[in-house]
Each structure stands twice: as C-alpha cells, then as structure tokens.
Amino acid sequence: MSADEPLLEVRDLKTQFFTAEGTVRAVDGVSFTVEEGEIVGIVGESGAGKSVAASSILRLVEDPGEIVGGEVRFKGETLVGFEEGPDGELRERDEMLSNGEMRGRIRGREIAIIFQDPMESLNPVFTVGGQLQEFIEINRDLGGEEAEQEAIDMLREVGIPEPEARYDDYPHQFSGGMRQRVLIAMALACEPSLIIADEPTTALDVTVEGQILDLVEDLQAKYETSFIWVTHDMGVVAEICDRVNVMYLGEVIEQAEVKDLFYDTKHPYTGALLDSIPRPDETVEELNPIEGVMPEAINPPSGCRFHPRCPHAREVCIEVHPENRVVDGDGTPHRGACLRHEETFMAGYWGSDPLGNETQGETDPELTTDGGGSDE
Amino acid sequence: MATSDTQSDEMLSSDRGEGGVEEEEIESRVGLSYTLLQIQRDPTALVGLAIITVMTFIAVVAYLDAVVFDYLANYSFFANLGVEQYWFANTVWTHPENDPADVRALLPPAWTENAFGAGTWDHPLGTDHRGRDILVRLFYGTRIAIQVGFISTAIGMVFGTLIGAVAGYYGGWIDDALMRGAETLYAIPFLVLVIAFMAAFGRDLTYAMVGVGITTIPVFSRLIRSRVVSVREEDYIEAARAAGVRDRNIILRHVIPNSFAPVLVQATLQIGVSILIVAGLSFLGYGVQPPKPSWGQMLSNSRGYMLPDPWFSVWPGIAILITVVGFNLLGDGLRDALDPRVNN
The missing domain is CATH 3.40.50.300 (P-loop containing nucleotide triphosphate hydrolases)
Structure with missing residues (x-):
C-alpha cells in the first residue's frame, strides 16, 4: 500500500x-x-x-x-x-x-x-x-x-x-x-x-x-x-x-468537505436537503420539504435524475446526464453533478428553457446567485 | 373536569398495563427461570410435570435394576455381592420376567374375583396369562416407554432442528433439497416406514427408537425452518455476519437458540406420541421382545383374554394414557409459558 x-x-x-x-x-x-x-x-x-x-x-x-x-x-x-x-x-x-x-x-x-x-x-x-x-x-x-x-x-x-x-x-x-x-x-x-x-x-x-x-x-x-x-x-x-x-437515487451527486458543502452548496438537491431541516423559528406550514418523492430506482428519470423535483431544471436536464465532476478546485476538490455548472459540463444549460418546476418549491436565492454567478 | 380526570386515570392505568405485558414479553424471550415460573402458575402443567417426574423416577429405578445390574453382574466383585438382573425387584417383591413357581394365571385385581379365583393383595392388579404380577411388569414397562419417548424424540429433534435450520438459513437450492427430502419422508405413512426400517435392520428396540426418531425429523425440521426464515432476517444475525462469525456458529449460536421455543413444545408433545407409536409397534411384535416387559406387548398378550379378564388389558392402557396425557399437559403448559401472546 x-x-x-x-x-x-x-x-x-x-x-x-x-x-x-x-x-x-x-x-x-x-x-x-x-x-x-x-x-x-x-x-x-x-x-x-x-x-x-x-x-x-x-x-x-x-x-x-x-x-x-x-x-x-x-x-x-x-x-x-x-x-x-x-x-x-x-x-x-x-x-x-x-x-x-x-x-x-x-x-x-x-x-x-x-x-x-x-x-x-x-x-x-x-x-x-x-x-x-x-x-x-x-x-x-x-x-x-x-x-x-x-x-x-x-x-x-x-x-x-x-x-x-x-x-x-x-x-x-x-x-x-x-x-x-x-x-x-x-x-x-x-x-x-x-x-x-x-x-x-x-x-x-x-x-x-x-x-x-x-x-x-x-x-x-x-x-x-x-x-x-x-x-x-x-x-x-x-x-x-x-x-x-450526498446520494440521490443510487448516485453521488455532490462530494465535498463538510464546510464547503454547507456554505458553498453546488447541487440543488443538497440545497433542498439543507432547506428542509426544521428550524425552531418555522411553523409546520413554513417548512420547506423537497417536493415529490424519490422516483423508483427501477426506471430512473432520464438525464439528471433529480430533474422532476428540481426547481432549477431546464430542458437540457432531461437529456443530459451529468456525471459528478470537480466543479470547484480551490483547496480540496468539490465535486458536483449539476448542469448549471456550465464551465464544467458545457451542456448549454443557460440557453435551455426552464421546465417550470420553480413554482413547486421555493427557490433558494443564494444557490441561484451562486450558480448563475459562475456562469457569468 | 371530573370526567376528564377519570379518563386520564384510565389511560394511565391502561398504559401501565401495557407496559407490564411488554415487560413479560421481553422476559419470556430470555428466560428459563421465567418459563419455569409460568409453569408453576399453571396447575395443569404442574400435574403433567408431576406425572412425568414420577414416571421418570420409576423408569430410572427400573433401568438400574434391569440393565445396570445385569451389566454389573458380569464382574465378580458385584456378582459376589449378589447383584443380578432384577435383584431389586426380586428382593422387595417378585421377578417381572420369570414365571413364578406357583403359577396362578389371570388373577383379577385384589378387590374383585373372576373364574380363576379371588384377587389377592400379593398381586394388587392381578396376574397375567403366565401368572406374573401385572403391577411389577407395568413398573418395568415404564422404563421402555420413557426411554423410547426421550431417545426417539431426541433423535428427531436434533436432526430435524439441524436440517430445518440449515435449510431455512441458506434458502435457495439447499432449502429445496433438504425440505423436499423431509417432505418425502412425511408423505410415507410412518408406521409403514418404521416397520420397513425394522424389517431391514432388525426387530430390536434400538431400531424401533431410531426408526421412530427418523420419521419425526420432518415434523421438527418444518417447524424450525418456518421460524428460522424470519430469524435470519434479524439485525443481530446481520451483525454477526458483519463481524465475521462463521455460518456454522451463526446457525448454532444465534439462529437456533432464537428459534427453539416451538421445537421445545413440539418435542414435549412428541414424546407422548412416540410412546404411543412404540407401544403400537410392540403390540404388533416389533420392538421390545418378550419376556422383557413393555406396555404394548402386555396389551398384545391380553388380546385373547379381553372378555373373561378385561383388567389384564385395562392396566397397560391406563399406564399409556397417564404417561401420554402427562407429556401433553406439560407441552401445553410450555407452549403457553413460551408464547408471549397468551395472556395468563
């Protein structure tokens, strides 16, 4: 060894x-x-x-x-x-x-x-x-x-x-x-x-x-x-x-040091998981659960497996399946599997039409700015 | 307000009741002591236990007298002391096998009389067709019955448990092979199977016990397999596998002890059944050979005298009945004691 x-x-x-x-x-x-x-x-x-x-x-x-x-x-x-x-x-x-x-x-x-x-x-x-x-x-x-x-x-x-x-x-x-x-x-x-x-x-x-x-x-x-x-x-x-x-439907969709994961979330699913933690200042109505349930692993959704539940999903997410890749190489590698990291995946996410899942769940503003920011 | 108070009181007490039941449930999974306690609380089981204890005691004395003394008589030290087969019976009473000097055949019990004369207290239950005392033969027949019951059931239980546990634990083709094999054994009428077995090997009592033991294997293997199939999914089995315990040890130390309660109950009941079967075999002339006394053979001998001297056949019948009932009562008691769902 x-x-x-x-x-x-x-x-x-x-x-x-x-x-x-x-x-x-x-x-x-x-x-x-x-x-x-x-x-x-x-x-x-x-x-x-x-x-x-x-x-x-x-x-x-x-x-x-x-x-x-x-x-x-x-x-x-x-x-x-x-x-x-x-x-x-x-x-x-x-x-x-x-x-x-x-x-x-x-x-x-x-x-x-x-x-x-x-x-x-x-x-x-x-x-x-x-x-x-x-x-x-x-x-x-x-x-x-x-x-x-x-x-x-x-x-x-x-x-x-x-x-x-x-x-x-x-x-x-x-x-x-x-x-x-x-x-x-x-x-x-x-x-x-x-x-x-x-x-x-x-x-x-x-x-x-x-x-x-x-x-x-x-x-x-x-x-x-x-x-x-x-x-x-x-x-x-x-x-x-x-x-x-972080695992979703049999795949690791984000991999990072614990601090990076919490403060610099790269995948909307991780963001949604963090959002869904109950806080004492929230009532049950204000809780932010992830919409929907995890699909069966017999027939996983095409493309990105999270797209049916993802507030940021766009057309391209249905077609392109993102592998998890290093999306942030500073310090320890931070791997993620989301097409919004255009500089890594080059799938044309920002040019694709939104699927309109946003209405289902509340968008995490931090995540959006972060994801969008890396594109600009 | 008052009503709500009573309600909450009721809820509290019912909670407590449930807690108590749950505690017993957990206790019963553990304990020999708990099981014994439950049996002590159950009068019918105690009766069964008392019958079995008395019968076993008689059987042990008879075994000493008939087998151990016979063996010791081969050594001059003991032979010089006067040790011989049926030494004890002969000393205190009368020889159970040899025909007596003054043959008074077919005497009735002491308090009755029949065509052959009036009963005497020398032979409280009467004498058989060769003038031998029925009571002493009943005593010495107990040894055969108890020995047969325990040994044949032990054979069936040990092999049945192992086969069923292995089949249930591994599943798949091992399960299929073992259980279909056991079921094939089950499909043949067992009296036929035992008689065929004894025809092949010999009419000896040993073969009767082994034969009956073999025919009861499927009973035990099916019983324990059904439990093992659920026990093997338990987390502690998984934990043992994850800790690198060998399959053999998992089966022997973790799977079988957790699946054993129904087998124990079945074994107790099976002892009674085996006694009946071997009595039936002796009746048919298989098993214990005359002049050794056994209950089935006494019944067989009494066949021809049933009308003139019914007592002759009634006594061994009663002996079989009491013994089998004793084991069944204990078995039922054990079942209740080991089953947490039965509310005592």
Missing part, C-alpha cells in the same frame, strides 16, 4: 436488486474515498442507496441483490473487483478476496459495522458480555479470559457504568442508548481500521444522540479509526463528518 493511497477507495460501485418488477439500481456507479482517521458522511433520503452502498463494501448484500460492477480497494486489497472477460461479460477479478478471506480477515477485524437499530442488533438470548466476548475472540485471537477482560474494558470505555456487573445482563435489560454504546464497543473492540456506521443514531432520541456523537468523536480521536457515517440527518453531518457524499 503506497503512502498516498487512501484507506478505502470505492470506484464506480454498482449494486442491483433483481426483483419481479425489474432491476433496481440501488447503487449506480458510486465513487468515494476514505482517508485514515477521517469521518466520511453518506447522506441522502430514504431509498437513496446509502445503506446498500455501505453493505456492498463488506459484500453483505443478500439475494436478490448483487454487486454487478465497480471496485472496492481497502489497504491495497481488492474487496470487490470486476473486469471485462474475453466474452465481453463482467466477471470477478482474480485478486478479489474469497468469501472465506472476507469473513476471516476483513469483516469485524478490519471493517466493522454499527447497525441502525440498537434494539434489534443484539441477540436477545445471549448476555451482552457474551456477545461482545464472542466477537473479540473471533477477531483478535484472544482466549476466553483475556477476551472477557477486554470486553469489560471496552464496556467501560464506551461509558457503561459498572461494566463487570452489566457484563452478564441480557440486551433487554439495557436502554436504547446503552445498547448503542454496546454496539459501538463491539465495533471498536475488534480494533478495526474502518467502522461503517449505518444510521446509528436514527433510532435514538436527540439527547442520547448527542451523547453518542460525543462518544464517537472522543473514541475516534483516541483510536484514530476511520468512519463511514451513513445518515439522512444534515445536523449529524455538520457535527461529526470531515467530508460528505
């Missing part, structure tokens, strides 16, 4: 679900990287493909889903890799790790997952300590006694009071926040280089969520573990992430 290679590199990852209604392109050509010690966010509405992208990294996608293309490289090893065979079909590359290697070397040991629902992610018939110990024994080659001691230490580390006593408790004897702490302990206990957190605080109330976020930040600083933080909550993103990928 060369020095400048990122810890995790996902390139053009495609995961599809073959259902009776048709092929669902849950993840459709997603690329992003995770550097060491970094927290990378994946944001989007329900159904954007965030969780599928996360589980594709560990090859945990189950029937009828299948990873059909792209590449995932982790520490110089190929977790997912496809190449074109002599018959023109995509096939798995030889250096791709076998299922046994994935299980033995990667899952838990190198990359751990924290799941969304702490109430359901612990086995109800085993003690909390027993489960933690099982995972440690598997992934760190420790004996029973050592693993137990390590498990108790980990429970203390994540802020469980009296860990020796709670070790023999069953999951139902823990509150939601405590269980999420246990899950974090499980993920951290195996000392992985990367933890994928799949909406870990969604099921928790806001005060507990705050505590968990603080805990993760502390532990992250201490263990220098990288995180992929999957969420739909822009507030959490602002709180915790270093870099953010």
Whole structure:
C-alpha cells in the first residue's frame, strides 16, 4: 500500500436488486474515498442507496441483490473487483478476496459495522458480555479470559457504568442508548481500521444522540479509526463528518468537505436537503420539504435524475446526464453533478428553457446567485 | 373536569398495563427461570410435570435394576455381592420376567374375583396369562416407554432442528433439497416406514427408537425452518455476519437458540406420541421382545383374554394414557409459558 493511497477507495460501485418488477439500481456507479482517521458522511433520503452502498463494501448484500460492477480497494486489497472477460461479460477479478478471506480477515477485524437499530442488533438470548466476548475472540485471537477482560474494558470505555456487573445482563435489560454504546464497543473492540456506521443514531432520541456523537468523536480521536457515517440527518453531518457524499437515487451527486458543502452548496438537491431541516423559528406550514418523492430506482428519470423535483431544471436536464465532476478546485476538490455548472459540463444549460418546476418549491436565492454567478 | 380526570386515570392505568405485558414479553424471550415460573402458575402443567417426574423416577429405578445390574453382574466383585438382573425387584417383591413357581394365571385385581379365583393383595392388579404380577411388569414397562419417548424424540429433534435450520438459513437450492427430502419422508405413512426400517435392520428396540426418531425429523425440521426464515432476517444475525462469525456458529449460536421455543413444545408433545407409536409397534411384535416387559406387548398378550379378564388389558392402557396425557399437559403448559401472546 503506497503512502498516498487512501484507506478505502470505492470506484464506480454498482449494486442491483433483481426483483419481479425489474432491476433496481440501488447503487449506480458510486465513487468515494476514505482517508485514515477521517469521518466520511453518506447522506441522502430514504431509498437513496446509502445503506446498500455501505453493505456492498463488506459484500453483505443478500439475494436478490448483487454487486454487478465497480471496485472496492481497502489497504491495497481488492474487496470487490470486476473486469471485462474475453466474452465481453463482467466477471470477478482474480485478486478479489474469497468469501472465506472476507469473513476471516476483513469483516469485524478490519471493517466493522454499527447497525441502525440498537434494539434489534443484539441477540436477545445471549448476555451482552457474551456477545461482545464472542466477537473479540473471533477477531483478535484472544482466549476466553483475556477476551472477557477486554470486553469489560471496552464496556467501560464506551461509558457503561459498572461494566463487570452489566457484563452478564441480557440486551433487554439495557436502554436504547446503552445498547448503542454496546454496539459501538463491539465495533471498536475488534480494533478495526474502518467502522461503517449505518444510521446509528436514527433510532435514538436527540439527547442520547448527542451523547453518542460525543462518544464517537472522543473514541475516534483516541483510536484514530476511520468512519463511514451513513445518515439522512444534515445536523449529524455538520457535527461529526470531515467530508460528505450526498446520494440521490443510487448516485453521488455532490462530494465535498463538510464546510464547503454547507456554505458553498453546488447541487440543488443538497440545497433542498439543507432547506428542509426544521428550524425552531418555522411553523409546520413554513417548512420547506423537497417536493415529490424519490422516483423508483427501477426506471430512473432520464438525464439528471433529480430533474422532476428540481426547481432549477431546464430542458437540457432531461437529456443530459451529468456525471459528478470537480466543479470547484480551490483547496480540496468539490465535486458536483449539476448542469448549471456550465464551465464544467458545457451542456448549454443557460440557453435551455426552464421546465417550470420553480413554482413547486421555493427557490433558494443564494444557490441561484451562486450558480448563475459562475456562469457569468 | 371530573370526567376528564377519570379518563386520564384510565389511560394511565391502561398504559401501565401495557407496559407490564411488554415487560413479560421481553422476559419470556430470555428466560428459563421465567418459563419455569409460568409453569408453576399453571396447575395443569404442574400435574403433567408431576406425572412425568414420577414416571421418570420409576423408569430410572427400573433401568438400574434391569440393565445396570445385569451389566454389573458380569464382574465378580458385584456378582459376589449378589447383584443380578432384577435383584431389586426380586428382593422387595417378585421377578417381572420369570414365571413364578406357583403359577396362578389371570388373577383379577385384589378387590374383585373372576373364574380363576379371588384377587389377592400379593398381586394388587392381578396376574397375567403366565401368572406374573401385572403391577411389577407395568413398573418395568415404564422404563421402555420413557426411554423410547426421550431417545426417539431426541433423535428427531436434533436432526430435524439441524436440517430445518440449515435449510431455512441458506434458502435457495439447499432449502429445496433438504425440505423436499423431509417432505418425502412425511408423505410415507410412518408406521409403514418404521416397520420397513425394522424389517431391514432388525426387530430390536434400538431400531424401533431410531426408526421412530427418523420419521419425526420432518415434523421438527418444518417447524424450525418456518421460524428460522424470519430469524435470519434479524439485525443481530446481520451483525454477526458483519463481524465475521462463521455460518456454522451463526446457525448454532444465534439462529437456533432464537428459534427453539416451538421445537421445545413440539418435542414435549412428541414424546407422548412416540410412546404411543412404540407401544403400537410392540403390540404388533416389533420392538421390545418378550419376556422383557413393555406396555404394548402386555396389551398384545391380553388380546385373547379381553372378555373373561378385561383388567389384564385395562392396566397397560391406563399406564399409556397417564404417561401420554402427562407429556401433553406439560407441552401445553410450555407452549403457553413460551408464547408471549397468551395472556395468563
């Protein structure tokens, strides 16, 4: 692994679900990287493909889903890799790790997952300590006694009071926040280089969520573990992430440092997401939700996938599908997939007729000036 | 105002009630102790448990006397002590297999009389067609019944659970292959299957138990598979997979324990059924060979004397009835105790 290679590199990852209604392109050509010690966010509405992208990294996608293309490289090893065979079909590359290697070397040991629902992610018939110990024994080659001691230490580390006593408790004897702490302990206990957190605080109330976020930040600083933080909550993103990928219908449509994303939004969808965060000075009527619902990923809209809901959509958006490209190269690259960045895409956006979606949603003046400004 | 107060009170109390139910629900998922507590509260289950305990105790004593003592008699140390088969029965009472010296066949129970004479308290339940005491033979028949019930059910439960869990966990062609195989077994009338099995291997009791065990495999595999199919979708299974746990350990440690409650209930009920089946086999001449006492064989022997001496056939029938009812009562109690939806 060369020095400048990122810890995790996902390139053009495609995961599809073959259902009776048709092929669902849950993840459709997603690329992003995770550097060491970094927290990378994946944001989007329900159904954007965030969780599928996360589980594709560990090859945990189950029937009828299948990873059909792209590449995932982790520490110089190929977790997912496809190449074109002599018959023109995509096939798995030889250096791709076998299922046994994935299980033995990667899952838990190198990359751990924290799941969304702490109430359901612990086995109800085993003690909390027993489960933690099982995972440690598997992934760190420790004996029973050592693993137990390590498990108790980990429970203390994540802020469980009296860990020796709670070790023999069953999951139902823990509150939601405590269980999420246990899950974090499980993920951290195996000392992985990367933890994928799949909406870990969604099921928790806001005060507990705050505590968990603080805990993760502390532990992250201490263990220098990288995180992929999957969420739909822009507030959490602002709180915790270093870099953010915004997903819409299986594609990453904007990719930036967290500050750039919030202060220099390049994609109308991101803008709309930020706008739709409820604020205390707004009533329900004044809320600014994104119009419409996300279309089915079986038949995504032509051109830019966001165009049916986009207040800035023009004729050209129906025809031209924007890849995400670097739209602002100052400092760290800021990638976006919107045709309004004419200097990058050259699709003739400003010469095209508006679709008239503006009436549906309120236009974000800042975004318009910004987008328009770059054109002039 | 007053009405609204009562309303809110009602709401509060109903809330509390719901909370209580929910707590029990969670408890029941965990606990042996909770299950035992539920059974203690259930008088019919307690009756079942009492019957099974008494029967098992008799069976253990009979096993010691009939099998362990027989084995120990091979060693001179024990033989010198006088240890032999049915040592205990012979000492305190009468030998269950050998014909007695003073044959008084087909005596009625102690409090009645028939053509062969009046009953005596030497043979409280009467004697059989060879003059052997019926009560002592019933006692020693208990051992066969209990042994058969537990062992054949254990065979069916272990293999059925493994097959069903593997089929349900993996799905796809593995599921199809295993479950269609199990269903093929299910499609053949099992008495025919067991008899065919014993015809191929031998008429011994061991083969009766194995044969009955095999025929019950599909019952258990279908039962647990239906649970596993939903359990495998649980997040904790996904979490275990994500942590790199082997499939074997996921099935044994995570999937089966979470799907086991209905299997336990079914096993308890199945013990009763297996006892009946093996009694039926003994009646047909398969299974325990004479002169070893077994209930089915006693029934078979009594066939010819049913009209002149009905007691002869009634006693083993009652023994079978009580035992099977005992297991069924416990099974029903277990089902209620393990099912959070049944409101106690």
